[in-house]
Amino acid sequence: MKADVGVVGLAVMGQNLALNIARNGYAVAVYNRTAERTKKFIEERVKAEKIIPSYDIEHFVASIERPRKIILMVKAGTPVDEMIEELLPHLEKGDLLVDAGNSHYADTNRRLEKLSHHGILYLGMGVSGGEYGALHGPSIMPGGSLEAYRMLQDVLTKIAAKTEDGPCCTYVGNSSAGHFVKMVHNGIEYAIMQSIAEIYDIMRKILRMSTSEIGQVFEEWNKGELSSFLVEITYKIMEYMDEETGKPLVELILDTAEQKGTGKWTAQAALDLGVPTPSLNVAVFARTISHFKEHRRELSRVFGEKSRVTSDKSLIKDLEKSLLLTMFLSFSQGLWLIHEASKAYNYNIDLPEVLRIWKGGCIIRARLLNYLGAILKENPENINLLASNNAMDFVKEKLSSALKVSSIARESGLPTPVLNSSIDYLFSLTEENLPANLIQAQRDFFGAHTFERVDKEGTFHVEWQKLE
Ligand SMILES: NC(=O)c1ccc[n+]([C@@H]2O[C@H](COP(=O)([O-])OP(=O)(O)OC[C@H]3O[C@@H](n4cnc5c(N)ncnc54)[C@H](OP(=O)(O)O)[C@@H]3O)[C@@H](O)[C@H]2O)c1
Missing domain, CATH: 1.20.5.320 (6-Phosphogluconate Dehydrogenase, domain 3)
Known part of the structure; x- marks a missing residue:
């Protein structure tokens, strides 16, 4: 039996993607640099799925039907180049390599160019949804040549998440379009996560709510306009108890946030292209500042106690509207960046299609995307969503709440960088005369x-x- 598809890299994403492909009826060849990981995967996770393990590259490539379709799911950066180098001598003209990791778009362009000289087709493909999504249906953002996409289209659309608007996979555009869109997706993700964290901070420090009470509010919000994956996992996190201490686990987690690079790259790309994405950028800095734990501890003593403004629970409604506003404006900035990149790099990206494939499977899926899609449909030139009376009414309806929340946070000495930057983004764009x-x-x-x-x-x- 020959495999229909090969998967290289069997960490969390690769394992689940391979299983997803196999459960959709395809035979999958798998390979991982460290053989132990492959063995463990076969022993512990593979049941009736048609999965063919290989412990050397030659055997792996030989076990795949020609023209070969191989998905790389390895750590981004040099590991991708190293795997390509290893695979290349065993590949033939017309074979397809797909980099499904979070590679930088410039690396994808370089690899596309190099592989084209060998007659190898290449796709730079963003995959969102974490390990659960990879197994049950991610949002898939492939970019490269249309010919390359067609070779794997059936597999990708089958394994992708599905919504009422179809599979969450589309041909995103030329060259590194897929990785660019995935990068901006992550930039938006950083901003929404930070925004939720800011609201959580206000709830615990100003409204003095318990973790469980906070969870209940997020659970309620998840039934309405704010319904989204990130709001959903937030209330689930609040409910999770540490077995050892019996306390909510989130209260025991050190407040230093890690990052792998996609948020920073989004900010860098925005600066390079001259697109304003302040909410996305400050979300990256918020993680950077969080890293200075010791320094923050010292300076908090030097600064002295901050007097927190008190507020009653009626503020919860304002917090909800505030979060809706920052979500909206984070998408606004991300879409604008994608639009400008599409022009600058000839990606030819269809923004409504991007919104459509973000509706299921992915980390930034949100009910709000239906509304954003409708705004773009009304006027496809409305690239940051704001040039519409409808959108402006939406934003203005949330604004007084956002200002109230921001002001309470300011007076209490609480940082709310995404909220404040979002408000300033809106105020700047709607001000005819700036002090420039x-x-x-x-x-x-x-x-x-x-x-x-x-x-x-x-x-x-x-x-x-x-x-x-
Ligand atoms: N985790 C997520 O939620 C998520 C979501 C979307 C996208 N992604 C992206 O998907 C890709 C895979 O992510 P992941 O979290 O599953 O794994 P990861 O921790 O990013 O990478 C581990 C995998 O890369 C392999 N690897 C590392 N260096 C290598 C090298 N020099 N040569 C060959 N293989 C090498 C590892 O093999 P060994 O076992 O031999 O070490 C392992 O299979 C990454 O680009 C990641 O950014 C991840």
Whole structure:
């Protein structure tokens, strides 16, 4: 028996993806650098699925039907290059390699170029949904040539999550479009996670709610407009008790957040392309600041006690609206970035399609996506979603709550960077006259950088002070 598809890399994602493909009726060849992991996988997780293990690359490649379709699910970075180098001598023209990890889009472009010289087709494919999604149906974001996508389309659409709008998989676009979209997906994910954490902080420190009470509020919210994967896991986290101490586990977890790079890359890409994504960017810095635990401990003593404003439970309604606003504006910024990247890199990305495939399986799936999709449908040029009376009404309806929450947090000395940046993003974009005229004057003053005028055409420079 030859395999229909090969999977390289059997950590959490690879194992579950391989099982998902096999459970959809395909024979899957699997290989992992460390043989022990493959053995354990076969012994502990594979039952009736058609899975063919290999312990050397040659045997692995030989066990796959031609033209071969091989999905790499290894650690992003040099491991992907190393695996490609190992596989390459055994591949033939017309074979397909798919990098399903969280690779940087520039790496994907480089690998695409290199493999095209060998006649090997290549897809850079984002996969979202964590281990559960990988097994039961992730959101899949493949990019590269359409020809390459067609080779694996049936498999991918079968294993993807399904919503009423179809499978959560689409051909995202040319070259590294898939990895770019997955990267921005993660950037939005950082912002929404931070935003939820800010609300949680206000609930515990200002409303003095217990973890269990907080969980109940998130559970309620998950039944309404805020319904989403991240809100859902938040209430489940609040309910989880530590067996050893009998306390909610979340209270025992050290407050330093890790990151693997996709949030930072999103911010870097936004800065490179000149797209404003402040809420996404500050979410990355929030994780960075969290890392300075010792320093924060020391400085909190130097700063002294912060007096917390008191508020009653009526604030919960404002917190809900506040979170809806930051979610909306995080998507607004992410979509804008994807749109600009699509133009700059000729990705040819269909934004409504991206929203559609984020509706199921993925970490940022949210009921709100239906609404965002409808706004874009109404006007596909509305790339940051704000150029619509409908969207502006939505945002304005949440704004007074967001301002109230932000103000209470400010007065209490609580950091709410995503909330504040989101408000400022909105205020900046809706302000016709920004003080950038002064910035231009300052630039021209010290560096003769020139400026434009509001009253006549042209580029100007004045001698702001006499040079001796
Ligand atoms: N975990 C998630 O929720 C998630 C979600 C979406 C996407 N992703 C992305 O999916 C990919 C896989 O993620 P993961 O969490 O399953 O695993 P991971 O911890 O990122 O990577 C571990 C896998 O990579 C292999 N590997 C590491 N260095 C290697 C090298 N130099 N050569 C060959 N293989 C090497 C490991 O093999 P050994 O067993 O030999 O060490 C193992 O199979 C990553 O790019 C990740 O960012 C992860």
